[in-house]
Each structure stands twice: as C-alpha cells, then as structure tokens.
Amino acid sequence: MVRxxxxxxxxxxxxxxxxxxxxLYVVMxxxxxxTVYPFFYLLSxxxxxxNVSYTQINIIPFEITFEAYRRVLRDEYVWLxxxxxxxxxxxxxxxxxxxxxxxxxxxxKRHLPHRAFWTGLVVxxxxxxxxLIPTYLLIKKLDxxxxxxVLVLPCLINTFHLIIVRNFFMSIPDSLEESAHIDGANDVxxxxxxxxxxxxxxxATLAMWxxxxxxxxxxxxxxxxxxxxxxVLQNVMRRLVLDGVMEVNATDDTLVNPENxxxxxxxxxxxxxxxxxxxxxxxxxxxxxxxxxxx
Numbered sequence: 346m347v348r349x350x351x352x353x354x355x356x357x358x359x360x361x362x363x364x365x366x367x368x369l370y371v372v373m374x375x376x377x378x379x380t381v382y383p384f385f386y387l388l389s390x391x392x393x394x395x396n397v398s399y400t401q402i403n404i405i406p407f408e409i410t411f412e413a414y415r416r417v418l419r420d421e422y423v424w425l426x427x428x429x430x431x432x433x434x435x436x437x438x439x440x441x442x443x444x445x446x447x448x449x450x451x452x453x454k455r456h457l458p459h460r461a462f463w464t465g466l467v468v469x470x471x472x473x474x475x476x477l478i479p480t481y482l483l484i485k486k487l488d489x490x491x492x493x494x495v496l497v498l499p500c501l502i503n504t505f506h507l508i509i510v511r512n513f514f515m516s517i518p519d520s521l522e523e524s525a526h527i528d529g530a531n532d533v534x535x536x537x538x539x540x541x542x543x544x545x546x547x548x549a550t551l552a553m554w555x556x557x558x559x560x561x562x563x564x565x566x567x568x569x570x571x572x573x574x575x576x577v578l579q580n581v582m583r584r585l586v587l588d589g590v591m592e593v594n595a596t597d598d599t600l601v602n603p604e605n606x607x608x609x610x611x612x613x614x615x616x617x618x619x620x621x622x623x624x625x626x627x628x629x630x631x632x633x634x635x636x637x638x639x640x
C-alpha cells in the first residue's frame with residue numbers, strides 16, 4: 346500500500362512537471378511571436394509595392410520591390426546618421442570597456458583599502474543622480490555641445506554593468522594572480538595579460554550591452570547635438586517616422602508609399618546591430634550567469 350501511494354505521488358509529480366513545462370513552452374512561444382511578428386511585419390512592409398495598403402500587409406509581401414530601400418539609401422542624412430551612430434557605438438563601447446574594467450578590477454579585491462565605502466559610493470550613483478537640468482547645465486559649461494564626446498563621456502560608466510564585471514572578477518581564482526606576482530608581474534600586467542584572456546564571456550557581454558545601448562540611444566543627441574549633420578541614425582529615423590518626409594529627387598516619379606519608406610528606414614537602423622549578436626552569443630549567457638551569481 347505504501348509503495349502504491351509512493352508511485353502514485355511520483356506519477357502525479359511527473360504529470361505536474363510535464364504540465365508546467367508545457368505551459369512554459371506555450372508562454373515562451375507566444376512571447377516569441379509577439380516579439381518577432383512586428384519585425385517581419387515591417388520587413389514585409391518595406392519590401393511591398395506602393396499600391397499595397399500597409400493595413401493589408403502579410404508576412405510574405407504580395408509584390409516584392411526594393412524601391413523604398415533605394416530611396417532611403419539615397420538620402421544624405423541617412424548615411425551621415427549611420428556614420429555618426431557607428432562612430433558613437435565604436436568609441437563609446439571601447440572607452441566604456443576600458444574604464445569599466447579598470448574600475449571593476451580593484452573593487453573585486455578584498456585587500457582594497459575602504460573597499461566597502463567605494464563599492465557603496467558606486468551603488469549610490471545607481472539610485473541617485475543630478476537629473477536632466479543639472480546635467481544639461483554641466484555639459485553646456487564644459488562646452489561639449491555638438492561633439493561626439495557629449496554622447497560618450499556622460500554615459501561612460503554604467504553602475505549595474507560595473508557590478509556585474511566586479512562579481513565576475515571575484516569568481517576568478519586568486520592562484521592565477523599569486524603565481525604572476527611571484528614571477529614579478531604588476532597589477533596592470535596581470536589585468537591585461539592574465540585576467541582579461543579568461544574574462545572573454547563578461548567582456549563580450551559588456552560590449553554587447555554597451556553597443557546596443559549606444560546604437561539605440563537618441564534622446565541625448567536630441568538634446569545636445571543641434572547640428573542635423575551630426576545627428577545619429579536613430580534621430581534621423583525618428584524625424585522621418587514622425588514627420589513622414591524625405592528629401593527626394595524632384596524628377597524621380599517612382600511611386601513610393603511613405604509607410605514603405607518608414608519601414609525601410611527602421612530596418613536599415615535595426616538590422617546592423619542585430620547581425621552583431623550571433624558572433625558573441627556563445628559568450629553572452631555564460632557572462633551574464635557567472636557575473637550575476639557571485640556576491
């Protein structure tokens with residue numbers, strides 16, 4: 346009787362686990378559909394002809410045409426915005442990686458004097474900051490308007506990312522550094538020649554987070570960069586989507602629906618950063634997990 350009850354309990358638990366797993370799969374599939382469908386909808390809209398209403402677009406276009414992309418890629422401001430965004434992303438990612446690694450490494454060491462105070466000071470900035478108006482006045486006082494540095498320096502350090510990198514460094518065995526110290530290596534040599542090669546997961550994760558943020562950022566450029574030729578691609582796309590206008594050749598009589606141009610612009614601004622993810626995906630999950638569980 347006891348064995349029979351035990352087996353029934355195990356069967357009930359197994360059925361409950363399978364039911365719960367099935368519910369999770371359904372929820373995740375629905376979530377993926379709601380995430381992926383708008384992307385394919387815009388892709389289909391950008392490839393559709395002008396005589397197709399955007400309210401009738403299917404996942405597969407009825408009539409494929411690249412006229413919207415040709416119109417977008419002929420626009421001077423799209424290329425200027427693409428270059429400015431690329432420059433901002435590369436420069437911002439490299440400087441953020443360099444400064445974050447230099448700051449996270451000493452904070453990961455238990456022998457750092459007043460380590461708790463410095464860590465608390467860093468965490469404090471994650472919850473309290475000066476606000477928009479003081480930041481605007483500071484940037485104006487520093488004369489950084491209309492420069493690439495106004496898009497890089499104010500967001501040089503992300504506190505959350507810094508803590509993640511610090512926790513990852515704390516998970517690295519001390520024996521690696523001790524052997525290097527015995528051989529006469531200093532802290533700079535240890536960081537760049539020993540610690541960084543074994544920290545590729547967290548470095549790739551931080552680079553991914555930072556690059557995606559810089560690529561998608563637009564509000565700071567809207568505030569601090571009034572020159573339209575120095576605007577980032579996201580602001581060019583924002584102006585096009587909101588205003589629905591684009592400078593075109595007056596002699597070009599090819600019909601293009603404004604909605605097709607908007608969709609093509611969004612795809613041009615979105616696809617490049619999406620293509621980066623597959624190259625660092627193998628490091629991404631490991632970096633997040635290791636960096637988040639070590640206290």
